[in-house]
Amino acid sequence: MWPFDPDDFVSHPVQHENQRQDDALYFCFMRDQLLSISEGGIPRPIAADEFRWLDVETFSKSYLGAWRGQPCFALDIKGEVPPGYATSDLRGWLGRVEPGLFYLAGRARQIVDLVRTNQYCGRCGKPMDAHTTDRARHCGECGLVAYPRLSPSIIVLVRKDDEMLLARNVNWPVGMYSTLAGFVEPGESIEQTVHREVMEEVGISVTNLRYLGSQSWPFPNSLMLGFHCDYKSGEFTFLDDEIAEAKWFRYDALPNVPGATAISRWLINAFIEEKQGA
Structure with a gap:
C-alpha cells in the first residue's frame, strides 16, 4: 500500500x-x-x-x-x-x-x-566516472554531472458523486480499465499536468485536486504522483490515440482493474473506502 x-x-x-x-x-x-x-x-x-x-x-x-x-x-x-x-x-x-x-x-x-x-560525457565526449559524493556520474574534463533519470508523472482518479472515471488504453484487452496518467512537461506544475492530461485524454475539465501519495515505478524510471479530483464539466472526447474508451463506474461495480501492487488500485481503493464509510 x-x-x-x-x-x-x-x-x-x-x-x-x-x-x-x-x-x-x-x-x-x-x-x-x-x-x-x-x-x-x-x-x-x-x-x-x-x-x-x-x-x-x-x-x-x-x-x-x-x-x-x-x-x-x-x-x-x-x-x-x-x-x-x-x-x-x-x-x-x-x-x-x-x-x-x-x-x-x-x-x-x-x-x-x-x-x-553515461560511460562518456554528453558534452565533451571524455570518459565519465562515479561521482565522489553524489549518486551520479562525473566528467573530470568539463565538470558535467549526470544524475539518474527520473520521469515525474501524474496518475489521477476523477470522481463524480458515487462514480469514478476509468479508461481503457488502446493497447489493453477489452474489459481492462484504469485511472488516467501522464508525464509532466517542462514548465508546468504537477497540478497543471493533471488538468492537461485529463483534458488531452478524455476531453473534460476537473476541479478540487487532492494529492494522496506517490509510488516509484521503475518501468523504466517513473515517479507516479497520485491524485483524486472532481468532475467539473465536458463530455468525453478522445483527443489523442491513447484511450480506446472511458466510462463512469459506481464504486461498488468495478470492472477489471489493476492489482493491489499498483498506485492506480490504491487510488481506486481509497475512493471505495471513503464511500463505504460514508
Whole structure:
C-alpha cells in the first residue's frame, strides 16, 4: 500500500572504506533481466558468497546502501544463467517480494542504467566516472554531472458523486480499465499536468485536486504522483490515440482493474473506502 514511511533500506551513494562485503546482496542485471535465486517460489538477490562462484563478466558495480544492515550493490553483468538461478524482468518481482525489496531492485536497475548510458560525457565526449559524493556520474574534463533519470508523472482518479472515471488504453484487452496518467512537461506544475492530461485524454475539465501519495515505478524510471479530483464539466472526447474508451463506474461495480501492487488500485481503493464509510 502507500509507502508513506521509511522502509528497511538506508541509501548511501558512497561505500565506507572499511565496510564489510562478505554478507552483501548483489542485484545483478543481464541486459534488462534480473538474476535471482528462488526460495519457496520467491526470488531473492544473489549473496556475495554465491556471486563469487559465477562465471560472468562484470561491467559495472555500484554501491546502493544497506538493506537491514547488509550492503547492497547493483551490477551490470554478462554470461550464461547458471543452474539453480533464473532471470526475470522487474515485473516478475512485483507482488512476489516485500515492497521495500522490490523498490530496491528498481533502484538498482536505474543505477545500472545510469552507468550504462553515461560511460562518456554528453558534452565533451571524455570518459565519465562515479561521482565522489553524489549518486551520479562525473566528467573530470568539463565538470558535467549526470544524475539518474527520473520521469515525474501524474496518475489521477476523477470522481463524480458515487462514480469514478476509468479508461481503457488502446493497447489493453477489452474489459481492462484504469485511472488516467501522464508525464509532466517542462514548465508546468504537477497540478497543471493533471488538468492537461485529463483534458488531452478524455476531453473534460476537473476541479478540487487532492494529492494522496506517490509510488516509484521503475518501468523504466517513473515517479507516479497520485491524485483524486472532481468532475467539473465536458463530455468525453478522445483527443489523442491513447484511450480506446472511458466510462463512469459506481464504486461498488468495478470492472477489471489493476492489482493491489499498483498506485492506480490504491487510488481506486481509497475512493471505495471513503464511500463505504460514508
